[in-house]
Amino acid sequence: MNIHTIAQYLNDLADKSDTGHSFDCQPIAGEVDVLQISLIGREELPIFVSVTDDQILCITYLWDESEMLSERKAEMMETMLEMNMPMPLSSFAKIGDKYAVFGALSIHSSLSDIEHELAVLSDNAIDVIDDFSEFLK
């Protein structure tokens, strides 16, 4: 599995998707291959996919430190931990100063598993920003 196979599949899906979403894929050049995936209508919250030796990582950035109400940071983090398990397929993460939700799939996942993961991740990200907005400036 590599990002080009995933991009090809998602771009070819068009109206045949099982998730009701259309995907737009754009590879990003860099030291490791990254695929930027936009769900149509949700371009502001792209999903970034990278493939390592044993897993496929799908990441959506939520917000960075500067957007947070610093006095409520501890409360926010506790809420994240509490929400981590109920949230389907995705988990919270922090990369540098950015908070993110991500899903990790086995490298042997099917393309339709990946499609499902992306749709759920996008839904989760939108719900999280909505529900966590009280912790943001």
Added chain:
Amino acid sequence: MSIFKKIFTAIRGGATEMGEAIVDANSTRIFEQEIRDAENHLTKAKRDLTDVMAKQMQTSREVERLKKEIQTHEGYATQALNQGNEALALEVAEKMASLETELAAQQSALQNFDASVARLKDLIKKSERQLADYKRQLSVVKTTDSVHKATAAITDNFVSGNSKLLNAKESLERIKAKQQNFDDRMAASEQLQAESGDASLEAKLKAAGIGEQNSSADAILARLKSQKQ
């Protein structure tokens, strides 16, 4: 120190700059080589186990054979004694003595094989667990590295593309606005459909037998008949 502790110590220790290598590439390569060596050792140990198990089975068959043969000869010796043929009985007894020596040798070999099999099985299990753990640790290291490199690529891309990742609240508002817009359009088009559908009135009229009627089969048949005449 566990691999997790090492990594978050590295992150806390200032390697937070995007793209900065958290993990030394060279030590990762050495680690990968160690894993490959361990895999080779494991394959060899499994082959050894197969060999030893084959020998164990052979020896165990041999032990059974010898035991049976000794029993048979015991019968022969008794029969010879019953016949009063002491010389023959002695000859059989000598044969039995040599069989028993052989049996003792084979039994001790079997014990050794049993012990080797048990030891090799333990060793293989231990190596497999160790190898799985090495692979997990390597995955942690490589994933950390990959995520940081990916983040660097994404950040660079957004900086050079002159677009920036929007702040979360703005993004959400825009997405919601687009969704609302879409929902409104759907609702509007549904309404339009319903209104322009004088369809509903037509249907009612038709049901009442008023206005244009669908041509029925009877009517067509009647028409064809009249043409024929």
